[in-house]
Amino acid sequence: MSNYFSNIFHTTKSLFTGLGVTIREMFRKPVTVQYPREVIPVSPHFRGPLELLKKEEGGFRCIACENCARNCPSSCLTVVSRRSEESKKKVLVSFTQDFTRCSLCGICVEVCPASALAYSSTDVYLAGFTREEFLLDLIARANKGEGP
Amino acid sequence: MDFSFLPPELLRMILSILLVVTVVFANAIFMVYAERKVAGHVQRRFGPYEVGWHGVLQPFVDALKLMGKELVVPRNASPFLFRFAPVLAFTPVVIPFLVFPFAEKLTVLDLDIGLVLILAISSINIMAILVAGWSSNNKYGLFGAMRSVAQDISYEIPILLSLLSVALITNSFNLRTIVQAQIGGVWFCLLQPVAFIIYFIAAVAETNRAPFDLPESESELTAGFHTEYSGMGFGLFYLGEYTNMFIACSVAAAVFLGGWSGLPLPADAWTGVIWYFLKVYLLMFIMLWIRWTYPRVRFDQLMNLSWKYLIPFSLLNLIITAVVVKLT
Numbered sequence: 001m002s003n004y005f006s007n008i009f010h011t012t013k014s015l016f017t018g019l020g021v022t023i024r025e026m027f028r029k030p031v032t033v034q035y036p037r038e039v040i041p042v043s044p045h046f047r048g049p050l051e052l053l054k055k056e057e058g059g060f061r062c063i064a065c066e067n068c069a070r071n072c073p074s075s076c077l078t079v080v081s082r083r084s085e086e087s088k089k090k091v092l093v094s095f096t097q098d099f100t101r102c103s104l105c106g107i108c109v110e111v112c113p114a115s116a117l118a119y120s121s122t123d124v125y126l127a128g129f130t131r132e133e134f135l136l137d138l139i140a141r142a143n144k145g146e147g148p
Numbered sequence: 149m150d151f152s153f154l155p156p157e158l159l160r161m162i163l164s165i166l167l168v169v170t171v172v173f174a175n176a177i178f179m180v181y182a183e184r185k186v187a188g189h190v191q192r193r194f195g196p197y198e199v200g201w202h203g204v205l206q207p208f209v210d211a212l213k214l215m216g217k218e219l220v221v222p223r224n225a226s227p228f229l230f231r232f233a234p235v236l237a238f239t240p241v242v243i244p245f246l247v248f249p250f251a252e253k254l255t256v257l258d259l260d261i262g263l264v265l266i267l268a269i270s271s272i273n274i275m276a277i278l279v280a281g282w283s284s285n286n287k288y289g290l291f292g293a294m295r296s297v298a299q300d301i302s303y304e305i306p307i308l309l310s311l312l313s314v315a316l317i318t319n320s321f322n323l324r325t326i327v328q329a330q331i332g333g334v335w336f337c338l339l340q341p342v343a344f345i346i347y348f349i350a351a352v353a354e355t356n357r358a359p360f361d362l363p364e365s366e367s368e369l370t371a372g373f374h375t376e377y378s379g380m381g382f383g384l385f386y387l388g389e390y391t392n393m394f395i396a397c398s399v400a401a402a403v404f405l406g407g408w409s410g411l412p413l414p415a416d417a418w419t420g421v422i423w424y425f426l427k428v429y430l431l432m433f434i435m436l437w438i439r440w441t442y443p444r445v446r447f448d449q450l451m452n453l454s455w456k457y458l459i460p461f462s463l464l465n466l467i468i469t470a471v472v473v474k475l476t
Contacts, residue, residue: 008457015442022441026189034197 042121047104050077050097051120052142060142061116064090068108068117076101077108092139099126099134164256168245172391179390180207183436190440217379222285225376229283234377234384237276241391243269248398249324251408251420263311263321263403267304270354270395273388274300277356277363277373280385284376292372295447296356296363302454303353303360309462310343310350313469314403323399327407337404342465344404346458348431351396353450355389357435359442360450367444397431398424405431 033040053061064081076098081090109117120141128134181196181204188195196203221227247262249255259265274297281293314336315321318329330336337344353360364372374385401407405427408420445453 018441019437022190022437025192026186026437028192030189030192030194032193034194 042124044121046119046121046124047106048120048123048126049099049102049136049141050108050138051118052095052138053116053118054142060092060139061114062092062095063114063116064092065113067111067113071107071111073105073107074098074101074103095138097136097138099136100131164246168242168256171245172242172387172394175394176387176390177207177211179393179432180210180386182433183439186433186436187440190437211383214380214383219377219379219381222376225285226283229279230376231381233276233280233283234381234388236279237273237388238384238391240269240272241388241395244395244398247323249327249402249407250424252417254408254418254421255324258324259322261321262323263315263326263399266395266399267308267311270392271300271304273392276385276388280377281363281373284373286376288369288371288375289373292363292365292369292375296373299356299360299362299450300354302451303350303458306346306350306454306458306462307354309459309466310340310347311399311403313340313343313462313466316466316469316473323402323407326403327409330406331409335404335406335409340404340465340469342461343469344400346462346465347400347404348434350454350458351400352435352438353454355392355396355435357389357393358439359445361439361444362447362450365444393432393435394428397428397435400431401427 055061062079064079066079066081069075069077069079078094078096078098080093080095082093083089084091104119106119109119126134184206185195185203194203196206199205199209219231221230244266246256247259247265277296278293281289281291281296314326317336317339318326320326320329326336333339356363362372364374366372369375374382377385401424407427408424410420410423410426413419413422
């Protein structure tokens with residue numbers, strides 16, 4: 001019998017605790033983001049498609065050593081280069097990433113001796129209608145960012 | 149236009165029925181919006197936001213959408229009963245509005261058995277749910293309907309007993325008399341706090357609202373009794389549910405919270421309706437608040453609550469009230 005009344009007491013108490021929680025939450029600011037009008041800032045650690053970095057004086061940092069392409073477990077990087085006539089150094093001709101196969105493991109970024117690769121953290125809206133849209137020409141993407 | 153050729157009583161009847169139906173629909177539209185907004189903010193979302201300013205037009209476009217949809221009658225369902233159930237859920241709920249004392253001079257029918265009428269009519273809702281669940285030839289529908297009947301029968305008793313203790317004090321079933329008795333003295337929620345709390349808990353269960361929404365428990369029974377309903381059939385059930393909420397809260401406001409009484413306003417006999425609606429919607433808000441706080445009870449817990457807690461306490465309350473009334 002005493003159990004019966006203590007039951008009532010504890011239940012009532014916990015019921016009011018619950019009501020208190022919900023009414024407090026009700027008057028706090030909603031945490032949802034109204035997506036098309038508001039966007040969350042992208043985390044700097046976001047792993048988007050690769051990005052070719054540039055030297056401060058201009059030109060790509062990439063030395064076309066192809067370490068990234070050789071180490072890529074998904075074989076999704078293609079680096080094409082030619083040997084320059086005068087300096088006998090390799091010059092980057094094209095750098096493509098097949099983003100449909102990339103697993104974003106990050107080995108390419110780690111092995112790059114010239115620190116020429118990074119993940120882009122700007123392009124988070126990765127959606128398209130064809131596969132070909134994800135064969136990314138990184139040189140064109142890097143140049144596009146400079147503006148007209 | 150000149151309406152003087154009509155008998156004044158007929159004119160009064162037409163006007164009041166129009167008003168009542170307007171209140172019913174306006175209440176449903178408002179409650180759909182309020183429910184979604186409260187749900188949103190409790191969960192720290194915005195709720196409807198896109199249609200109109202802060203989503204105020206959302207219930208209207210929802211209603212339009214529901215009206216545009218087809219009422220699909222499932223194969224092997226009982227077609228007449230299936231179509232009849234939503235109507236049965238919605239039409240009787242208009243009747244209790246006739247006896248509510250909205251303000252001192254704002255009652256359609258000053259009926260001496262008003263309280264009994266309301267309780268009798270609001271029980272028809274159970275019939276509608278049973279008919280809907282049974283006729284749709286769906287196991288979930290039938291389960292929901294069966295639960296609803298068991299639940300509503302057990303919660304009818306505490307409702308009756310708690311209202312009866314007030315009726316003992318006022319010696320009347322007339323809602324106007326009950327309100328006037330409170331204007332003279334104290335509100336009955338202070339005089340009969342146990343009855344008020346029991347009435348409110350049982351009313352939440354009686355209107356099949358969460359945490360007692362077992363007839364439509366969506367996690368177990370898809371949607372319970374209205375699983376098979378689409379379009380306006382489904383819409384009418386919702387209209388009925390919100391109207392039943394209004395009725396339950398309205399009875400509570402009249403019987404326990406002093407009806408139209410409140411701070412004095414100009415033209416009190418008419419504007420008391422403001423206080424009345426304020427009290428009703430305060431109680432409705434508490435119902436919404438409860439819904440979005442508690443998880444659904446299990447069926448045995450539901451029955452335990454009624455038979456082991458609410459009924460003994462309301463009986464005890466009734467007996468004590470009877471003794472005190474007799475002695476004084």
